[in-house]
Amino acid sequence: MKFVALISGGKDSFFNIYHCLSQGHELIALGNLHPKEIDQHEIDSFMFQTVGHDIIEYYASCLDVPLYRQSITGSSSNQNLEYSPTQNDEIEDLHELLSTIKASHPDLEAVSCGAILSHYQRTRVENVCDRLKLTSLAYLWQRDQYELMQEMCNNQLDARIIKVAAIGLNKNHLGKSITELFPTLVKLNQLYQVHICGEGGEFETMVFDCPLFRTKKLEIAAKEVVGDPSDDVYYLKMKVELVDKDSSELELIEPPALLEEGFENILLSGGTSNKEADNVSLANLTLEEHIAPSITPPSIVSTNSKLYISNLTSSESNLEQQASDIFLQLKTMLDENNLTVNNIQHVSLLLSDMNQFGAINKVYGEQFQNIYLPPSRICIETTLLCSVQFSCVVLKNIEPKSGIHIRSRSYWGPQNIGPYSQSIVDNQTTYKLASLSGQIPLIPSTMDLSNNGINFNSALSLQHLYRVKNLVNVKKLGSIICFMNDSSYLSTVCHTWKEFMESIENTPENIKNLVVVKVSALPRGADVEWGGFSYEDVTGMYDDSDSEEEIDASSDNLIEEFDDSNICPVGKGELSITTLFTSRKELVDKIIQVNRSKNFLQVLASLPNLSKIDSKGSFESLPVQNVYNSKGQEFAFGLIWKVEN
Numbered sequence: 001m002k003f004v005a006l007i008s009g010g011k012d013s014f015f016n017i018y019h020c021l022s023q024g025h026e027l028i029a030l031g032n033l034h035p036k037e038i039d040q041h042e043i044d045s046f047m048f049q050t051v052g053h054d055i056i057e058y059y060a061s062c063l064d065v066p067l068y069r070q071s072i073t074g075s076s077s078n079q080n081l082e083y084s085p086t087q088n089d090e091i092e093d094l095h096e097l098l099s100t101i102k103a104s105h106p107d108l109e110a111v112s113c114g115a116i117l118s119h120y121q122r123t124r125v126e127n128v129c130d131r132l133k134l135t136s137l138a139y140l141w142q143r144d145q146y147e148l149m150q151e152m153c154n155n156q157l158d159a160r161i162i163k164v165a166a167i168g169l170n171k172n173h174l175g176k177s178i179t180e181l182f183p184t185l186v187k188l189n190q191l192y193q194v195h196i197c198g199e200g201g202e203f204e205t206m207v208f209d210c211p212l213f214r215t216k217k218l219e220i221a222a223k224e225v226v227g228d229p230s231d232d233v234y235y236l237k238m239k240v241e242l243v244d245k246d247s248s249e250l251e252l253i254e255p256p257a258l259l260e261e262g263f264e265n266i267l268l269s270g271g272t273s274n275k276e277a278d279n280v281s282l283a284n285l286t287l288e289e290h291i292a293p294s295i296t297p298p299s300i301v302s303t304n305s306k307l308y309i310s311n312l313t314s315s316e317s318n319l320e321q322q323a324s325d326i327f328l329q330l331k332t333m334l335d336e337n338n339l340t341v342n343n344i345q346h347v348s349l350l351l352s353d354m355n356q357f358g359a360i361n362k363v364y365g366e367q368f369q370n371i372y373l374p375p376s377r378i379c380i381e382t383t384l385l386c387s388v389q390f391s392c393v394v395l396k397n398i399e400p401k402s403g404i405h406i407r408s409r410s411y412w413g414p415q416n417i418g419p420y421s422q423s424i425v426d427n428q429t430t431y432k433l434a435s436l437s438g439q440i441p442l443i444p445s446t447m448d449l450s451n452n453g454i455n456f457n458s459a460l461s462l463q464h465l466y467r468v469k470n471l472v473n474v475k476k477l478g479s480i481i482c483f484m485n486d487s488s489y490l491s492t493v494c495h496t497w498k499e500f501m502e503s504i505e506n507t508p509e510n511i512k513n514l515v516v517v518k519v520s521a522l523p524r525g526a527d528v529e530w531g532g533f534s535y536e537d538v539t540g541m542y543d544d545s546d547s548e549e550e551i552d553a554s555s556d557n558l559i560e561e562f563d564d565s566n567i568c569p570v571g572k573g574e575l576s577i578t579t580l581f582t583s584r585k586e587l588v589d590k591i592i593q594v595n596r597s598k599n600f601l602q603v604l605a606s607l608p609n610l611s612k613i614d615s616k617g618s619f620e621s622l623p624v625q626n627v628y629n630s631k632g633q634e635f636a637f638g639l640i641w642k643v644e645n
Helices: 011-022 053-063 090-104 119-131 145-154 178-192 261-269 275-279 319-336 354-367 454-471 487-504 556-560 585-595 607-611
Strands: 002-006 026-035 067-072 110-112 135-137 158-164 203-209 216-228 233-244 299-302 306-312 344-351 376-381 388-395 402-404 423-427 431-439 476-484 514-518 528-537 564-570 575-582 600-605 620-623 626-628 637-644
Touching (some): 002 090, 026 053, 026 090, 053 067, 110 119, 261 487, 376 528, 423 454, 476 575, 585 637
Antiparallel strands (some): 203 216, 431 528, 476 528, 564 575
């Protein structure tokens, strides 16, 4: 893609350009925002580095591309984590700058952004990019700071310290290169948690030379230290000059490995056979197939904190009309409960034909247009008696809304190019419950589907899920569904899961919180998809973190009748997530009767088996072709039961 690079002069913006070029993108322009008053070096901005702004004009010669500049007239008036257009905000100056550049370069496709950890910075660039139909390129996003700084030093990035504002740093460090200061920064990180890359504002840099500069580089002609000894904040006021340098061929940077060490180890450990799968007779897996399949009726379950709306379908003939009708039903149900689409945490979107995804997604996207943090989503193709089935989890109190909706291209994980978030977090008093969008094995830097085979793809897509739940800091896996489009993948996904839970998560007690299902197709033709929910207990100031309340055991006898089960207590027993497996329909009927439509119950089974369930009680049906537990044993039914106590 042809891209403009937003530059402050600092190391991050230039090193991200280097990665953009290494990924095959083409630099066509530079963009910079500067203080309105040319003599002003420091402004109160949450977004832009302005120290050294008088040097920026030289970079056009160094990189041999045009430079576009815009003065900052707004302030940081909108300080919400997720940005929406705000009059007199400095982000509107960024919008004006990029609009000007796009008008001059109609073929512009992307914007380079050097964000590493700052959600604040990333979300604002993404907001402007969305409005201008551009892609944000943020290849430094979530990189390990030690590895990243080491990479910068090893790749001859001559970036000098021009501002210090942290313990352990003083005016004597001004003018030093990051290579010189790297050992000091590592030590300060160990002693005082100083960010090695300066992500906490500990220091700022200016690039004087790098491999991107082909024939020119910068040298200091004069310098002056400016600052106040009382607060130990100093910056360097400089005059620079352009000097010639020997031209050389640009060596492209190797991207970080697709799999981090733990997942690489899972891949190297190989798959296992499912000898235990024979323990269940396949003869009993389909029950009374002569009974005509039927559509599970819509259901609504209302708990103290959530509304579960399940199995919405439509009999309209036209596909788009069906989608519109389903959302009309949804709106009616939400209105009756004084809720809106903004309250939806998670969506399960089932299609009978993945080729119809575009038409469905068009209507879907219109419903969540301009929604801050749209719901997470799982989308699959499976056997249905209709074209589309819609289910969702709705939070009765969603404020303050939290989650992640990352739309930048990076190495970290797939960008979201649709109207859904990677995760939405339900914040309760004693626990957090994060919905996790379905993750398929996309290569994040290119958004191409991996063709490396099921062993690699199973690990890669699970790594995507792992990184999402860690980034929202809701880390324990409560209920996960692995979708696959071929039963021959079963041993691989079960092995991947087992190794992941034992060697990376270190929670073998939660291995049984997995349901593996075979469906007919997945988005983009993927072979595997992981999605579900993670949780984290919240300990109050006066809580005894060692104490555990007893979980309500009233249903224990029934649960023990199932062939396989696992109860996961959340928030000192305020919520329990139970995963169940059986091939006995009467047990499923009993659970539905015991539940009495008071709590969420999801049933995964083939369409003929689902049709025989006692539908007098409410449950979400998820039609699939085959159901397996974490050991690869096949059952007629898999259930996920969430009980609020």
